[in-house]
Amino acid sequence: MTDTRLIGWPLVDLSRAPNGPRDRQLLMGEAVIVTGQRNGWAELRARSDGYPGFVPEAALGRDAPVTHRVSARATHLYPAPDVKTPERALLSLGAQLEVLDETGRFARTRQGFVPRAHLSPLEAPETDPVAVAARLVGTPYLWGGNSALGIDCSGLVQMACLACAIPCPGDSAEQQAALGTPLPETAPLARGDLLFWRGHVAWVVDPDTLLHANAHDMAVAYEPLRDAIARIEAQGDGPVTARKRLRAVA
Secondary structure (H helix, E strand, C coil), rough: CCCEECCCCCCEECCCCCCCCEEEEECCCEEEEEEEEECCCEEEECCCCEEEEEEEEHHHCCCCCCEEECCEEEEECCCCCCCCCCCCCEEEEECEHHHHHHHEEEEEECCCCHHHEEEEECCCCCCCCCHHHHHCCCCCCCCCCCCCCCCCCHHHHHHHHCCCCCCCCCCCHHHHHHHHCCCCCCCCCCCCEEEEEEEEEEEEEEECEEEEEEECCCEEEEEEEEHHHHHHHHHHCCEEEEECCCCCCC
């Protein structure tokens, strides 16, 4: 028996086993397919990419429509449409909510009030994944992270792709297999291309610059492309394994 639910917490680890290590993270409003329950833990898979794991049952909300996503790096959820009220929670870029109506500068949701300027309709996806990823420059590197509080290389790619309505797996190896079309070594790189290594992935900002979440800077950071290629190979992680091009960006 399966049950479709939404994540009700602002952020939750998707663990390999109950009380086990984190593999990925899930954001508020993300749809999941619950396949079992075990001692207060829900076994599930994310509907967006099929990634399996466990979350505390308390993190699950009911299945309900979502209409908007957080398009700012982060926003606050308030109990009233007033910035002077103590916030209830911080929501990351990519969190999803159902907007019920609007009052002044705020959108009313089932969870509370969010500044309208920080939300975008799901029916109007973004067109430049690199611009989405760039909102997270300076975000701390976190293995398995998927939020503005901490993110890793594949999380940065997935978050940017999903904001642009591009289906995207959660792991870099799967992303290399699923995303885009291969580029020959002689083809010039362009904004929005992806470079892959063994266990790593980076966005191409321009022919000379990468943007990636990396453990060298311990953050989402820009890096000269040639420097990154040389550094990653020198540290023992090998050469670039694939160059991929997504659909054209505006």
